[in-house]
Each structure stands twice: as structure tokens, then as C-alpha cells.
Amino acid sequence: MNSRVLVLNQDNSPLMVCSVERAFVLVFMNKSELVRTANGHKLHSVTQSFPMPSVIRLNRYVNAPYKGVNLTRQNIFKRDNHECQYCGTKKDLTIDHVVPRARKGADSWTNLVTACKRCNAKKGDYMPEEVNMVLRKKPYKPSYAIFLKDHHNNSTGEWDAFLGHHPQ
Structure with a gap:
């Protein structure tokens, strides 16, 4: 059982x-x-x-x-349902900074999203709107309850x- x-x-x-x-x-x-x-x-x-x-x-x-949720690569993937937040694919995933590091973007729940390698490369060091890319949903800090549900x-x-x- x-x-x-x-x-x-x-x-x-x-x-x-x-x-x-x-x-x-x-x-x-x-x-x-x-x-x-x-x-x-x-x-x-x-x-x-x-x-x-x-x-x-x-x-x-x-x-x-x-009980908070640790900011980790796997937890970001889990929050984003293992989907690229730009195109929706579930293949070749990585992490993208919405506000790029080159522009002082932080490593935070509200600035990190799951992205496929293709979209991440296309976006580069630009803001999404500068390269006509739109996030499917706004990044957020998940609650402990949400992660309990996923476990x-x-x-x-x-x-x-x-x-x-x-x-x-």
C-alpha cells in the first residue's frame, strides 16, 4: 500500500x-x-x-x-508544470531569468521560469516584450500547500x- x-x-x-x-x-x-x-x-x-x-x-x-518552498531548479519546473513558459513545450527544458542577470535580474521565484533551450536562446539578454515573447503565466512564489498536493x-x-x- x-x-x-x-x-x-x-x-x-x-x-x-x-x-x-x-x-x-x-x-x-x-x-x-x-x-x-x-x-x-x-x-x-x-x-x-x-x-x-x-x-x-x-x-x-x-x-x-x-514551511516554505525552497527555490530550486526542480521546484521551478514543478511550479511551471514542466512546460516552457513561452511556447508550452515539455522538451529540452532549462531555467530563464525573465529580467536577465545582465540587467540585474534576481534569482527569485518571481523572476525565474521554465523555458525550453530554443526560447531561452531566442530571448537571450532581452526582456520578453523586447523580442515579442509573452509569458503564459506570471511567475509566483508557490505555497507549501501547493507542493503538498504535488507530492x-x-x-x-x-x-x-x-x-x-x-x-x-
Whole structure:
């Protein structure tokens, strides 16, 4: 069993992702409550059947330190859905500075985008508008919740209501 469960803090904020086994124990020991089941799936013991958790909420508030998303190459690709932000291709990807380094462009979430090598070379040390290129979406700093969503295999959208939506 390799399914994952979204764990919410008592205030319904996303806290972490854990295994189904760990989530079941938390619910069984009354340390959390079952919020959503995994689309009709069941866990079976010798004599009983239990709904498989997909989302649980802790019964006590846990004071967790702020969890930010590290600015890394892979996280930029993930934020941009592994697509060139100029043409949309998913091949030969690299990182582009929207405001080029030659013009004092920073290494930041709002200045780095995924670009294919062809578009990156075409843009060069120019601003996108100077070479008639348009970004498909504005770069943004993603929230921790967005990255939690990307770290699971929840294709049915059972977590969507708890993780919110990212800007487009």
C-alpha cells in the first residue's frame, strides 16, 4: 500500500502528508478524525473493515514552524508544470531569468521560469516584450500547500478543497 493521506491541523490548515497506515493509527487512537475517505477503498482486519483515509484532521493543534518552498531548479519546473513558459513545450527544458542577470535580474521565484533551450536562446539578454515573447503565466512564489498536493498520488482531487488553488 503506497497511498498517502493529507494531514490537517486542528484549524484545517494542511500540515503534512503521511502513509495510510500512520493515518489509520491516528484515527484509531482518537488522535485525529477522518475527514475524507479514499474513494470507497477499505482497510481490512481479520474481522472488520474500515474506510481508508484520504484526509484526516488532528484533534489537537500542532504548532508547526513555517514551511516554505525552497527555490530550486526542480521546484521551478514543478511550479511551471514542466512546460516552457513561452511556447508550452515539455522538451529540452532549462531555467530563464525573465529580467536577465545582465540587467540585474534576481534569482527569485518571481523572476525565474521554465523555458525550453530554443526560447531561452531566442530571448537571450532581452526582456520578453523586447523580442515579442509573452509569458503564459506570471511567475509566483508557490505555497507549501501547493507542493503538498504535488507530492501525492491523489488523482481524484480528494485533497483539492483543503489545499486551495494557485494563481494562474
